[in-house]
Amino acid sequence: MSARQWGRDLAMGTRYAFAGGREGWTRALLTAVGVGLGVALLLLTTAIPNALAERDRREEARSDHTFSQQKIPKADNTLVVVDADTTFRDLDVRGRLLEPEGPKAPLPPGVSEFPAPGEMVVSPALKELLTSGEGKLLRERLDYRITGTVGEQGLVGSQELAYFAGGKGLEKQLEGVASGARIDSFGNDDLGSSDPWDPVLLLLVLVVFVVLLMPVAVFIAAAVRFGGERRDRRLAALRLVGSDSRMTRRIAAGEALAGSVLGLVLGTGFFLLGRELAASAEVFRVSVFPSYLNPSPVLAVLVALAVPTAAVLVTILALRGVVIEPLGVVRTAKPARRRLWWRLLLPLGGLALLYPMVGQGDDGENFNQYLVVGGVMLLLVGVTALLPWVVETVVARLGSGGVAWQLAVRRLQLSSGTAARMVNGIAVAVAGAIALQMLFAGVEGQYTRASQYDVSRAQMSVDVPEGAVTSAIAGKYRDTEGVRKVTTLSDVYLGDRRGEAESIAQVTVADCASLREVATLPSCRDGDVFAVKGSEYDSGSDHLSKPGTTLWADPGDTRRSGDGWVSWTVPKDIRQAQSREDPTGFERGGILITPGALPEKLGAATSAQLFLSLDPSVPDAYDYVRNTAARLGPAVEPMTWNSIESNERYATIRTGLSVGAACVLALIGASLLVSQLEQLRERRKLLSSLIAFGTRRRTLSLSVLWQTAIPIGLGLLLAATVGMALGAVLLRMTDTSIRVDWPSVLSMTGIGAGVVLVVTLLSLPPLWRLMRPDGLRTE
Template sequence: MNTRQWSRDLGMGVRFACTGGREGWVRMLLTAVGVGLGVALLLLTTAIPNALAVRDQRNEDRNDYTYGPHVPKAANTLVISDADTTYRGTDVRGRLVEPEGPRAPIAPGLTKYPAPGDMVVSPALKTLLGSADGKLLRERLPYRIVGTIGEPGLIGSHELAYYAGAKDLAPRINGWQTARITHFGPSRSPQQEGLDPVLILLVLVVFVVLLMPVAVFIATAVRFGGERRDRRLAALRLVGSDSRMTRRIAAGEALAGSLVGLVFGTGFFLLGRQLAASVDIMGISVFPSYLNPSPALAALVAVAVPAAAVLVTLFALRGVVIEPLGVVRTAKPARRRLWWRLLLPLGGLACLAPMIGQGRSNGTFNEYLVIGGVLLLLVGVTALLPWVVEAVVARLGLGGVAWQLAVRRLQLSSGSAARMVNGIAVAVAGAIALQMLFAGVQGDYTKSTARDTDRIQMQVNLPRGLPFVPAAGKFASTKGVRKATALASTELGDRRWTPDHGPENTLSLTVGTCASLRDVARLTSCHDGDVFTAKGGERDVDVDKLTRPGLRLHLNTSDGTGAGPDVVWTVPHGMKQARAITGPGGTKDSQVLMTPAALSGRMSSALTGAVYLKLDESVPDVHDRVRNTAARIDPLADAMVWSATEESNKFTSIRTGTFVGAVCVLALIGASLLVSQLEQLRERRKLLSSLVAFGTRRRTLSMSVLWQTAIPIALGLLLASAVGLTLGGVLLKMVGATVSVDWPSVLSMAGAGAAVVVTVTLLSLPPLLRLMRPEGLRTE
């Protein structure tokens, strides 16, 4: 068969689809909407790499960690302080700025710096501060808003950020929070190391799991209206076309729907692109300009979708005999064959088997085998589900009228029922496998912080030299704070501290009130002015060597940018003895303990204070109340919430991205299922009208439709759970993790899939009731 014949037959199918009257237009519209939803998500997927690249680039462009150890004041310098905070679980990026000359570098998104007491904010922060929800945050940022940060200075449309003008920042330069810079841009720190093999495996599996349901839905959408199409094809046979020509014409109709679907998908994508600025998922937001698909990947989608429509249609008609007087589905009398359907998941297991036990110690996983193996296992779900549905519904027994109507319908068209839930089954199977893999390797990317979160819930680090005892009183009077323990610390050495060489022998110094010192050591008696040597710490420190009376010890005043002033303390006679215990910071140290009255000379200026807080976490917004108090004490006070564990940022990013992608896929599943359900109801409207005309109750028909959905989805979720558990177990074996099943997560994944189907079914009930009217029997 030459190309001209193929083109002519496909073109005829396209013309039939476009000139088939209202019936043909409705059919093509449904196909186009279904395909368009899939195309939109595919275009979104192709745009994600560019969006992430733009976010990273903008974050690099505004990076202010560009300072060196010694940057002198000049006309082109800027002193900038990191004043980041958190509000109700959302990060707020804050910077205090003080330009030191007319050529100070301007941060991206700004045209000039605000004056002291003023600030420029991101649009999202301006909205929040102007609302009732931002009342507590407004107390923390006592600056006058004089402008907004432009898009080049933000990484997302919902990012909360501000630049506030300040003065006298130069004396506070410390090399980690406040610095003098001459430009913004990439830092001079070494490049971060790449992902390890297990994280690469996670990315590959996430990629396949999220895109596979999209492909399934597109394949399902191009088969809308199959029964009516086959009757039209029989009429074509009657006027002289042969069977091959008829199939090519059918493929042309599907091609027309897919081409219109490309247009719809582009429109859906552009609409979603404009709406992207209003969406914030797990703290991730983007600007519409970020979502620009790669031209090569967009071209691939434009070619692959119509080609897939043609191939799927030809494949679907392989078991249909189209004769001039009707259509005989040869697949119906003969039972579906199981053997070739089992080959797909077995082939997937064969691809993954060579990598079992490889872990992260034997190099990277073969990405082609990983993608191929996962793909074959998930495709196996779509191949096995029609056989499972047919085998089960053929054995279902008697029941009520609604049950019998549903079962008989499923027995007549089990393939259509299976196609409807194929996508949800694939999504659930992939989600279960991913959940098992994430749970299995989470321990490798989570480490204990050794913090006692029952004892302390928050810690506030104060700038060096700030009076810490009065600060403790302010925190103690904050609503929701049960206890505030203030301690200041530094290090003592037997010689002066310099940036290049520290003393050979060092000892920690902790200063606090008697009540506070009792949290780090057992004291027999204590009065303000006492000095103690605490022994029995976890580290082997020779306390006696450095606490000989009369010995001159140097305090560590180095701030990371150069040597600080030389502050000397002479060890007094008559120091009291104490026994070290585990302090609020989670460590047990041998050290020198001192009460405030014992401080002499400039020692206070060398101390860095920290306040440890025990909270009543039942008080609303207690964390933000503490942060407000910290900001009133000093804008650069750093408040942090304690947690027992902390996760790798890379692992957390992948999991967050997976969640965002899963939300998009679930939205596609719901929309596509609704379109599919409406298409099936439209196909059966005359049958429904006939049953109503003969006296069948509407409630009975509604229940039959619910049963027609419930039975395939129950079978699909069972099959998806089996395949998902198998795939998850193999992936865990591949990374060398213990195979275990988190049953609550498995049930939640299956429940989410079922909830989507139930929601779609309920949304389809109003159209169903409109179709169940005797007037539906009219024909023209």
């Protein structure tokens, strides 16, 4: 068969799709909408690498300092930058205080001019929050006059909360606890270099992409077969006028090609619309600008070629089992039973590809990305191959029941393939999600760990600014709404001699109540001194706590009390105490001193830290504390404690999975709804006939529900089985013990069932409109 004949037949099918009356263009439009939804998500996926690269580029371009940055002298082209980040409820706010030291000081990206002291420029999202009723507490903290907005080049996302405020005397803050630097330009090339990826995290990324994209491919393949039964009956007319079976299949492929090309156009439109709407959306704290979402040209061309090609191939393969004759289509007869053996080859082939990787997934040298992608794809495609056989085998054995049950079962027995295609996407998505959840749960211990902070004793901590009166600062926090308790611990390190000491002892200064947070005391009153035993860090310095020992404080630690060494002699009445973990999980050693026993000069050498216990019944207790800190110093931000610490890359991958899963679930719901409406449209005359014969609407509605519930139940059962098998293999690849995460299995299965239930409920109103006797009218 020549290429010219192929082209002529495909072109005829394309004309047939749009010039075949209402039936033809309705089917083409339904196919285009289904394909378009999938194409939009594919284009979004091809744009993700560029979006991530652009976010990194902008983060790098606005970088102002690093911990390892070299100090530069003051000049007319330097700028002092001090971090002023904060948190509002669970939202991170990026803040910088700026003080230009000359006319050539560099401007931050997105800022047209430096704000004066007391003024700030803010991101559009932060401006919206500050002017809303919800931002009242944050306005109290950011007590600056808004004079402008930060441009897109200074932000990594459209919904990012960020501001630049003018400051004065910031150079002095650099000598204290504030984080900042003097710079002569923005941008840091060091941010572009990073550590190589952990093979297990790379495995997670690969599996996430495969799992999220496979349902899209399945939906596109199902969409090009919308209206298959009515189309086949129309093709019978072509046989009647002389076309052979092969030509008829090519014409049908041309009709599918027309729908897929129209789907590419609609998909591009959906993508462009979603691209513009992306600026106003934030999913799991991730936002982008529309300019970020530019698909890679190579990947976009690949999508444009792959979708029509897949439409043609799927149609030709689907029609191989259909006999189209001039007087009808031999599909309504009992079809041949589906064979199982070749369907099992796909998942078995996937397992065979993954087997060499068992125990090697955490070894970078033996990690083969192609085997992983190929194996996971074959296992998930195996779900789509096995599901029609499972549905056909089960529904063939279903017994009698009520009228609604019999209508549903008989319909499934006649068209089990159509029912399986509807739920294939759900089954693939659920199987992949279950495997991923098992993998995440299995390796979570490698990338998350319990924090050393005891959140039952304190939930926040804050350093007392240098030069401030500790008791006054503690009183401010103690009077803050939502604070139940303030524990104040001051520290200074004393050596056994002037100059370079051989042994150093930690000295903790606090009142009796606070000292009981770090040691078990026999009794305590102001003026007592204790030697702490039991700490794993006090070995080698026990002799420093002997009565009469003279200890010395370094002049560098006593700059607030004047120059020169400060000495302190251990009193004769020092008592013994047993160490216990403080709220940070650290066991202190050395000496504990109550304020009454501390010399004034030595007290000036201490650095203090406050531990805050909050009242959980006060909703905004954390923000009240942050507001108090802002009033004490704009660059002082209390530290919020968490019970769990996680690896940043691991957390990013998990967030990416959540964002992608949300998009795929939206696609699943929309595509299922389109597919359900297409099925109802094809059965319009049948439904009208049943209504004309007196069948109740309730019975027909229940039969439609059963027709959806039976395949989806079987699909979810198969998905859970394949998902757990894939999850077990992935866990063995990472050399992790196999453990089924039953809550995740049940939750993902429930989410899949919930999506189908919502789609079924949304399809009921159109169903009721179709269930009218006048639907038998023929024009």
